[in-house]
Every structure is written in structure tokens, then in C-alpha cells.
Amino acid sequence: MKMAQQDSIIALDVSKARLDGLDAETGEAFQVENAEAGYSLLRRRCGKRAVQVVLEASGGYERPVMEALSKAGIPVRLVDPRKVRHFARAHGRWAKNDRLDARMIAAYAQAIPGAAYQPDPEREVLAELATYRRQLLDEQTMVRNQAQTLADPELRRLAKRRLDAIALLILRLDKRIAEQIAASKTLKVNDNLLQSIPAVGPVLAATLLAHMPELGTLTRHQVAALAGVAPMDNQSGKRDGPRSIYGGRPVVRTVLYMAAVVASRRNPPLAAFYKKLIAAGKKPKVALVAIMRKIVVLANAIIRDQRTYAA
Structure with missing residues (x-):
């Protein structure tokens, strides 16, 4: 669903502790907690207007506010922070602070339409599991590379112990990912379909399901x-x-x-x-x-x- 560009826009710059916002209709800048008390104030600010709340992906700190607003029936849009920065620089804005970021998020949302966030709890859990597994693989590669240059016997033993622990965690994540897919009718059906393709195994199928929810709707x-x-x-x-x-x-x-x-x-x-x-x-x-x-x-x-x- 594309958001209507004539809707009022409330842009949010998200951090762990707070949300710096800009109400584009009134031009008012504001700040609330990134917690339930702040979400309540946001819901009140949205009121009964035709409004869309736009915010950047911020390492997961954006998820609670997105879920809270979506449950209240308020359309939410998530934008790519890299694209917003490129947009800001194209407009000659090189300075960066939370209030400026909120202003540029609002300008970006007004200029470039996008789809509203559609909650999908089953896929979001899968995406979190798949992301953590990928991070473990990155850590495994880093430790393995470090171990190749270690001369001290104790450090080599510690590196081996760490690699063994990471390998066990990856196996545990593989099991959790398989269980998450099996518990969802939609994910299970699509996983079987994807793995029918030559070269698509469990890892690639889970990655596509987790990180490309648009599959099946695109050219x-x-x-x-x-x-x-x-x-x-x-x-x-x-x-x-x-x-x-x-x-x-x-x-x-x-x-x-x-x-x-x-x-x-x-x-x-x-x-x-x-x-x-x-x-x-x-x-x-x-x-x-x-x-x-x-x-x-x-x-x-x-x-x-x-x-x-x-x-």
C-alpha cells in the first residue's frame, strides 16, 4: 500500500533513549521518550488527522515505536537512512544532528513516495534469527583469521574454544530458524517452494523469506x-x-x-x-x-x- 503524499507527515529520528520529531504540518519540532510514555504522546499528537509517521531504520531501536503506532492504526513508513543522507546532501545539507535529521526525513518522505509498514510478526522473528546467525558467521570468520596469526599457545587454545562455542551457537540458530519456519503455514509452504529450486538450500531459503518479503509481487x-x-x-x-x-x-x-x-x-x-x-x-x-x-x-x-x- 502506497502512502498518500497529501497526508500530514510526522518524521522521527530514532535513538535508543528518545525520538526527535518534526510535525511537517505545523513545523513544530518535539522530543519524546523511546518508550510507551512517548508512544502515547505520539498517538495523541496524530489524533484524527490523515497522518503518516516516517522514520529511519536505526539498528532495531525503531521497532517498538513502529509496532505501537501500527497497532493503533496509524500508518508508519520505514526509510533507508543512506537514501535520506544522499537526499540531504543533494540539497546541500551536510550538517547532521537529530533535529536536522527529522527535518530531512520529512522532506524525503514528501518528495519520494513509499509503502507503509505491514506488520508480519512471524517473518520479523525469522529476520531477527537470520540476522543474528549472519553476525555469528562474521564473528567466526574474524576469529578464524585472527587464530592463523597467533603464536602464543594459550591464545590459540582460547581462539579454538571460542570457535567451538560459535559453531554450537550457529547450530542452535539453525534449529531455531527451522522451527520458526515450520511453525508458520505461509513460511513453511514458501520454504518448500524455494528449496525446490536447484541451488537453494535451507540458508538461502530462510534469508530470502526473512529479508525479501516482496518476493512474488515484483517483476x-x-x-x-x-x-x-x-x-x-x-x-x-x-x-x-x-x-x-x-x-x-x-x-x-x-x-x-x-x-x-x-x-x-x-x-x-x-x-x-x-x-x-x-x-x-x-x-x-x-x-x-x-x-x-x-x-x-x-x-x-x-x-x-x-x-x-x-x-
Whole structure:
């Protein structure tokens, strides 16, 4: 659902302790707690106006206020902080503080329409689990790299103990993710559909379900761009440079890349596709991106049609 741009906008800059706001209709700046007492004041401020509350993603601190307002029937929109910063700089605003941020969030929301937040508790729990698992993998890689340079025997033992503990936590998270998917009818059905695709295993399926809720509602070009695997033109005048991928959702792209690497070696249809591209003169990374794009486009079509890959 797209938000109506004629609605009043209340923009919020979110931090752990407080919400710095701007009521765009009255021009009034205000500040409330990032707690239930503050949410009550926000609900009162919204009143019976046709209003939309717009706020940036802020590492999870935005979730309680989004849930509180959404339960009260107040439309909420979440915007990408990077896009707001680019928007601010395009308008010559380089200074940064909480009140200025709220003002630029309001200006961004007025200029660029977007979809309202749709609560989906089951998917949000899955997204939190999948995000924590990814963070554990990052930590595992960091500790493993550190361990390779350690000379002290005790430090090497401590690193090994830490790696063993992280590995156990990842196994526990895998179990929790599987349980979360099995407990939801929608997630379970879509997980089975996704895993029917060659090269899509439990990790990629869970990542797509958690971080790409738009699957099944987009065109092939839109889904490729959203995942960050759509080649972007690099042309100006007579120059026609090589196209490259840009933007999208890094967490999805990272897992897609690993799936594409495995598929290019072990999955017969996709391995044949990879070899065909290499034989045509494509560089290995370009061929891998083509596999990534094929996988995510297939995922979108399969969720849209609610049919397995074999069907």
C-alpha cells in the first residue's frame, strides 16, 4: 500500500533513549521518550488527522515505536537512512544532528513516495534469527583469521574454544530458524517452494523469506535490482563502459553469491549455464552474478505462482 503524499507527515529520528520529531504540518519540532510514555504522546499528537509517521531504520531501536503506532492504526513508513543522507546532501545539507535529521526525513518522505509498514510478526522473528546467525558467521570468520596469526599457545587454545562455542551457537540458530519456519503455514509452504529450486538450500531459503518479503509481487527486473544483482548501465556520450551491479540488499546478495559458487560446480543445469557463459568470454564473477540473478528471478516466479520448480 502506497502512502498518500497529501497526508500530514510526522518524521522521527530514532535513538535508543528518545525520538526527535518534526510535525511537517505545523513545523513544530518535539522530543519524546523511546518508550510507551512517548508512544502515547505520539498517538495523541496524530489524533484524527490523515497522518503518516516516517522514520529511519536505526539498528532495531525503531521497532517498538513502529509496532505501537501500527497497532493503533496509524500508518508508519520505514526509510533507508543512506537514501535520506544522499537526499540531504543533494540539497546541500551536510550538517547532521537529530533535529536536522527529522527535518530531512520529512522532506524525503514528501518528495519520494513509499509503502507503509505491514506488520508480519512471524517473518520479523525469522529476520531477527537470520540476522543474528549472519553476525555469528562474521564473528567466526574474524576469529578464524585472527587464530592463523597467533603464536602464543594459550591464545590459540582460547581462539579454538571460542570457535567451538560459535559453531554450537550457529547450530542452535539453525534449529531455531527451522522451527520458526515450520511453525508458520505461509513460511513453511514458501520454504518448500524455494528449496525446490536447484541451488537453494535451507540458508538461502530462510534469508530470502526473512529479508525479501516482496518476493512474488515484483517483476524480474525489480527483484534483480532489489537483490542488487541487476547490471547497471555505465554510459555517457560516446563512452560505453562495462555494466556493474550496485545497491540492493547486501545480506541477500552475500548468501546468493555463496549459493551461486556451489551451483556453478555441483548443480548440473546451473553448472552448464556457467560453463556456457565462460565459453562465451564472460569473466567468472560476471557468470556467477548471472547465476545469482537467475536464482532470485526463479524464486520470485515460484513464490508468485505457488508452484514448485519441478512443476
